[in-house]
Amino acid sequence: MRIATSQLYSNNVATMESQQAQILQIQQQISSGNAIASPADNPLGAAQAVQLSATSATLSQYTSNQNTALTALGLEDSTLTSVTGTMQSINSLILEAQSGTMNDTNRAALAQQMTGLRNQLLTLANTTDGAGNYIFSGFQTTSQVFTNQSGGGATYNGDAGQRVMQVSGTRQIAVGDTGAVVFQSVQAVGSDIVPSGSASNTGTGVISAVTVTDPTQATNNDTYAIDFTDDGSGNISYTVTDNSANPPTTTTPAAYTAGDAISLGNGMNVSVSGSPAGGDSFSVTPASNASNTDVFKTIDNVISALETPTNGSTAALATLNNQLNTGLTQLGNSLSNVITVQASVGGREQEVKALQTVTSANALQVTTSLTTLTSTDTVAAISQFEQLSNALTASQKSFAATQNLSLFQYINP
Template sequence: MRISTAQMFTQNSNSILNKQSAVNLATQKISSGKRVETSGEDPVAALGIDNLNGKNALIDQFVKNIDYATNHLAIAESKLGSAETLVASMKDQILRSMNGSLQSGDRQVIADELRESLQELVSIANSRDESGNYIFAGFKTDQQPFAFDNSGNMIYSGDSGERTSGVATGVAIETNIPGDQIFMNAPNPLGDFGANYLAGQTENFQVKSAEITNSTPRTVVAPESYTFAFTDNGTGGVQLEVFDSGSNSIYTDTNFDPTAAVEVNGMAINISGTPGAGDSFTLEPLTAVSIFDTLNQAISVIEDGQLANTPQGNSELAQILDYLRGGTDQIGIIRGKAGNSLNSLESFKSAHVEEKIVNSTALSMLEDLDYATAITEYEKQRLALNAVSQVFGRVNSTSLFDYI
């Protein structure tokens, strides 16, 4: 068969190029350390590699989310711990102020200490994270959440937004705690009403609970105030008469028993102590308590010289302590919730780390290169390339004149 010079040149050139490609591929595999570079080399392995890489990428994102959530919840949990300790200290100061032997100057010192502690509590509530965002402001992280208005009432400028972060497939954990849940909306430990003790009180008593009993869910059907007035019943005891907000008498107990609950208009009221003739108090609907306003009220009572060491002042301070107990419990509950979330985040992160180790082991089996085999293949292809190149060089230089 006759072979043309052009055909011979083309065949040898293609052979050299093929061997060069084989050498380059072997070199690339040794350099990358990967057995499978393209899906065409091993379609089944390539599919498994893509799936495992996708799972590891998702795990990496979950771990980033967990780290973000952990940082923010750890800051919040720490701040709540400081707030809890501070409020407990303020409760002790209020109890100390109820000592009847204190002079007005001593009570003023306590009031001043409480005012400083209150400012510290506001500072905690306005804490920021490492990025300068307010951690207790809900979604409004760029706006200071807590501030007193001109009347001394606390205003919450944040919202109730709760940000979440995906930490596992189908699992999202809250990464922030809105400040109104913590400091503004503590459940009223008395129930559904708050008591206002009136001037002229002669005996020490306190409303321990005032709850709606005839509705589900518990809501005030007629949100109004009630007045409880005690008078002499003429037999050595006291008579209780209850008036609604329109001053209409709706209940009378001619021989009031302080050990029994007063049940009137769908409410149950329990009183600790024995009111005297002429004593009175009012009930106002109150289901949630602001810890800031409660502390402000405590300072006002302690500084009021006319209320100090009086039955009315003692009753008000006793109720304030109940409110603070509710506020402290609320902080503790939310702090515990943050702590539980931190534990969950740690568990999820550990699970992700273990899963990634398993995935990486399987990935290594599919794509990692056997260097001994790869180097052998490289040497084989390099020798083949050299041989082809030498043959091509000799054939290319062959001439008829060599045989004449």
């Protein structure tokens, strides 16, 4: 088989150009430190690198979301700590107001202190984050959460939306709670039923807290009314009406004895001390009743009661004590609700911190894999560079020697 001289030249040149291209590629890998400059360098590795880069970006976003969520939850947690402290201070003032040594002037002074604490509580409910967004307003982050009502209480201006954030591939976590849930709700389980006396009572009867005698039968969803009558001879009796029954049921009249247990049915008792007058009435309502859940309304009612002089009237003092007892129970239910919400926030904080640890470990693993895949192995690359350089040198010398071979060199002139 005959090989033309031009073909021999072309083959040698092509070989040297290929070697030169490989040397240039190795030089680029060594200088840049990147083993994959284009998908053509390593198609499979390039595809894996794209996938790892996307995973890394996703994990980076999760990390950012986790940091944001933890900041939001931390702000809510610290705010709820202040809310709890403020409500406990108000609770202490109510207990102080029930002291038998208090007069109208003392109670008015307590009302002033309570007003200050109430305003502080409203300020906490309207807390904003670093961007000026209200943290308890649901999705309405630019709307002031609560505004005062002219008749007492506060109006919630937010909505029921609960902001959530994607903190992992399979987990969204709530990063806030609404003001309605925190300040205008009570727990469905564990809240005390609220006893109260009618403001029109003329006797000195004071109702106690509800006592549960049979937890298997007790229910805090029923509403009861206790009505007192006088037979005209000074004999006082009472009836208990279950207004939750359909139709309402009323017990037969029973003689009243101060301090004796009055059965409400369903495993619950209450007692009334003092001397109720005929026509006096008391009620026992569920903790979840709308009138029992607004903490601002509760505090305003207590302040109003403290500011109302008794002028030494035993009946007025009994009405005040009933109002204070009612406020104490309502505030206790609201406080328990805030503590429960704060416990939930703390649990979410712990979950985000745990996810941060997992995400950090995953991100490190992905980064290591991506670096191993795309980074140049300097030692191997230099070794390959030397091999290619030697091969190129040999090719060049071989080509130089070959191109001088000719029959004409052996012909005598």
